[in-house]
Amino acid sequence: MTKFQLVATAAMGLEAIVAEEVQALGYETRVDNGKVYFEGDEMAIARCNLWLRVADRVKIVVAQFPAHTFDQLFESVKAIEWERYLQVDAAFPVSGKSVKSKLFSVPDCQAITKKAIVERMKFHYKRLGFLDESGATYKIEISILKDVATLTIDTSGVGLHKRGYRQVQGDAPLKETLAAALVKISKWNPNRPFVDPFCGSGTIALEAAMIGQNIAPGYNREFISEEWPWMKQAIWEQARNEADEAADYDQELTIIGSDIDHRMVSIAQENALEAGFGDIITFKQMQARDFTTTLTDGVVVTNPPYGERIGEVEVIEQVIRDFGQVMNNYPTWSVYMLSSMENFEELYGRKTTKKRKLFNGFIRTDLYQYWGQKSRRED
Structure with missing residues (x-):
């Protein structure tokens, strides 16, 4: 070759x-x-x-x-x-x-x-x-x-973020590639529970499910280079067969997405069905401050609203305060939150373990990382 x-x-x-x-x-x-x-x-x-x-x-x-x-x-x-x-x-x-x-x-x-x-x-x-x-x-x-x-x-054609599962999206959707990056940065593995309490159209939870079952993100889409005469069809067939064999469709996952907006929860459920995760990811309408769990060693990866419009900022600030207080009850959980708010740590109530600068589109954001305490549980 x-x-x-x-x-x-x-x-x-x-x-x-x-x-x-x-x-x-x-x-x-x-x-x-x-x-x-x-x-x-x-x-x-x-x-x-x-x-x-x-x-x-x-x-x-x-x-x-x-x-x-x-x-x-x-x-x-x-x-x-x-x-x-x-x-x-x-x-x-x-x-x-x-x-x-x-x-x-x-x-x-x-x-x-x-x-x-x-x-x-x-x-x-x-x-x-x-x-x-x-x-x-x-x-x-x-x-x-x-x-x-x-x-x-x-060689790609349509950008690689277009996985094909997102049939409907919200007003400020997170790009699939960035969602996958957030999951990867969290070092989450499929033996741990995973939660997105501001799930919107479900992108982060869907990317986590694909990572958890080792499903190639481009498996169900086409690429412009597939049209090229010198990119033989046998090459694509072999690559897709390899991807199919590598997938672990039987891997059990505990992935939960929630949102205050029932309309977004419905959209997330539709997208999960389209992606083949309808029975794997649980989506429900809920305020983030109402999060409770008996599970330990979980991972929260989320992209809460930034409060760009007048009157929204104060509401979002209170939401982050409330969620920070809730997560104090779950010391073994790790939390990763993407935000453009410069006073995020003050709102959340804790200094971040680590902060990473990222761009959500053209918006300058930081990924605030709070690492949970290790428990006796073995991953």
């Missing part, structure tokens, strides 16, 4: 988790801001798209070179062996971005890149007229940072 330079893109702050995921699949990594680089073949493309829970996309790094002038950009792009990736009828839309570079006009960079690829393709395939672009699609990106151009081809 052919070796490719690959990159898994990730939200800022989540690169290390993505690197761990890539390494778990057997590939060595190099981490940069928002990116995890590794080398792999066609099977690596399939496996990473199926298995990466926290990455946004998997891309092929086609080339990287200095680009100070448009002529330099054109000639460098034209020199690339595009025929290695694109068949004669390939469709190849070009997107672009430019940061701190002399070539700051993104539309011009896109147009020049497209023209250079067309010239290369026409020469290689001995075509005089237009390329019809009626075949499989290859989404190409020209990205220029500090006068260094990087060309990539997206």
Whole structure:
């Protein structure tokens, strides 16, 4: 099989988790801001798209070179062996971005890149007229940072956060990739109870269930690279068969999601049914302050409302105060709460064991971590 330079893109702050995921699949990594680089073949493309829970996309790094002038950009792009990736009828839309570079006009960079690829393709395939672009699609990106151009081809298509189970969502849904990251940071394992007391549409609980039963997050969706002639169907079949064999559908889980809004509880239940966890995750309408349990050594992972609108902040502050008091009754439980409130620790009533900066979309947040006391229970 052919070796490719690959990159898994990730939200800022989540690169290390993505690197761990890539390494778990057997590939060595190099981490940069928002990116995890590794080398792999066609099977690596399939496996990473199926298995990466926290990455946004998997891309092929086609080339990287200095680009100070448009002529330099054109000639460098034209020199690339595009025929290695694109068949004669390939469709190849070009997107672009430019940061701190002399070539700051993104539309011009896109147009020049497209023209250079067309010239290369026409020469290689001995075509005089237009390329019809009626075949499989290859989404190409020209990205220029500090006068260094990087060309990539997206192998994922729709972002990897689109698992396929979320049929309905609330007003401020948590991205599936971030939800999975929160579960992974908590080090939760399926032998421990898991609770999300502000569950919304159920994303965190659903991601926990997939992790608990070792279900590949991309198992039930399609990827743009499945259309490519050189990504043989047998590769995808093998990768999906491996994922199916790795899943532990019989693993028992104690996962509970609750929310004050009965409408959100119904949405979460619908999404759980769609994901195949209808009988595994318990969703119920309940205020967080009413949480009680006889279980020990549990894990709470949650994303409470941030109170963005006028009048909401005071309400949310009281909710966090109440929940902090409730959790004082459960010293063996670990709590992980994502919040944008700078006074969160004061509200919760305890200094955090550890704090981690993360971005929920464009919102700067912190993951407040409170580690529970160890009990005699064996995981």
